Amino acid sequence: MTIAQSVYKQIEKIKPGKLFSYQDISVYAEHSEAVVKAVNRNADKLGLMKVKKGLFYKAEFGRFGPMAPQENEIIQYFTKHKSKIVGYITGPALYYQWGLTTQVPVEINIATAAKKNEKANFFGLRVSTLPARYKNISEKNTELLQFLDILNNIERIPDSNVDYVSNKLSSRLIKFSDESIKDLEHIAKVAYSERTKALLGTFFEHYLSYFSKELHSSLNPSSTYLFSNSTKMRNAQKHWHLKFSTLKD
Structure with a gap:
């Protein structure tokens, strides 16, 4: 042949x-x-x-x-390769999907393990890819990565507010298994910003009554991070160096 x-x-x-x-x-x-x-x-x-x-x-x-093509086929092309998960929806499309905003996205952003950025237009459906912070993407950790991406941008979600987003995230957080919590800690520690690690530690302590020694020890003790809800969350300032700010960081 x-x-x-x-x-x-x-x-x-x-x-x-x-x-x-x-x-x-x-x-x-x-x-x-x-x-x-x-x-x-x-x-x-x-x-x-x-x-x-x-x-x-x-x-x-x-x-x-x-x-x-159907939207799910388009998304699957960018997020799955030979039955293996290689990407996940993030950005405004994720905020809308998780009910954090009513603003309908004009573009679907997909974080992938690939290092390059891609753009494509499918009869009006715009798709763009960007490198994921954490490259070892799997079906098991997709929701955890999405959780961390939202936490990383918690004050930048359109048509929403931090209290609302925090409550939505907390409802997912309390349902995560002990294993998932450990995975969240590890992924945040190796792939996300200092501020996101501080926010995650605060969420753990406030919503789960769990103090993460791993996250706490990974922070620079002399640094501070701005967060508009720091005065409302348990030990946000004392343990996690989160300083109140009325401005979006």
């Missing part, structure tokens, strides 16, 4: 609406040039639509022509 025939057969098996790139073709690593030529030469015959250079999907045709 020739490379072209192999490529043709593989693409034939791809379901309509599913995104794929040259790299998803099994023989790409050994025959990249041949794969690229085979895909481009057979694009029309196989009903392929080009999203951007090297990214395609097999079109499903409706009454008015080719239909765009």
Whole structure:
């Protein structure tokens, strides 16, 4: 079987609406040039639509022509590779998904293990990727990473306030297992800012009555961090160096 025939057969098996790139073709690593030529030469015959250079999907045709891929298929392309989780939704789309804001996002931001940034437009649905702070992304820790991303931006969430976001986060925090709490500590310690570590330690102490020695010892004892809710949270200033501020940090 020739490379072209192999490529043709593989693409034939791809379901309509599913995104794929040259790299998803099994023989790409050994025959990249041949794969690229085979895909481009057979694009029309196989009903392929080009999203951007090297990214395609097999079109499903409706009454008015080719239909765009479903949103979940688009998100899955950027967050999963060969059944492995490699990214997760973050930013405004995450705030909306978790009910922290009513502002509908104009773009879906996805944090991924890859080092590069990507942008794509799918019939009006804008997607952008950015490098995740913590690279070892898995199905097990996705929610923890999203929790930390929100905590990191707690005072920058549009059409919301810190009290509301804190309460929403606390309702998730109290449901986390002991193992998840330990994972949160570790991830925050190795991948997030000093301020986010201080905020997490405060949340642990305020909502769980748990003092994290690991987070506390990782902070610079001479540093202070601004947080508008520091006066409302237990030991925020005494243990976690959080200083009250009316301004967004």
